[in-house]
Amino acid sequence: MPEQEDLKSREECYRCRKAKVMCYCAQIKPFASDPEFVILIHPKETRKAINTGRMAFLNLQNAKLLVGNDFSGDPSLSRLLNDPSKRCYLLFPGPAAIDIHDLPCSPSDRAGKAGLSDVFIILDATWSMAKKMFRLSQNLQKIPQVMFKPEKASEFLIRQQPGFDCYSTIETIHHMIELRANGHDAAAPHHHLLHIFRDMVQKQIDYENGAFSTESPALSQNRLSPSH
């Protein structure tokens, strides 16, 4: 654990919530994503060394971020869920969850849906915290669930925790945008999500190897498929 003195000397950036020495705000390049995202962050997740949900939110012009564990009475989320121009999905594995690869992705497929725009709601929490958020938030239980199995393990987790089949929230969002992209374009703005994420992971490792602390980087993760 960091020394108390170290904690006191860590002046925080109000925007990215990182110590100023680790602030990544200069690298933020906001863009409007298709689909849209709502990131629901568990309060405990906000205290992790790298909160990738916030990092993704800061890079997405049309995203919404809410912190809490029970969103049943959240007026802004309720407004969104009841918006007839939106089609909301919750990214959460379960027997009824639809594989995101089976959703209509191409613009021509979606044009048939009366111009509805898709919104994906992502729980930024560990799997056990996400289950609690889902159980408490009755409004989230009423919308279709989607899931996907990552084609490869998280880049960061390969190095830290072999065998994990979960993506961080920012990798998940990148993957979902890529799925909708019209062919792979290396210069597309959403790839910046991975660039800024990789930079921060490396910076965090360097920082922690630099005798500041021996604590390992605790990433915000989503387990996107049940254990197998």
Ligand SMILES: [Zn+2]
């Ligand atoms: Zn910052």
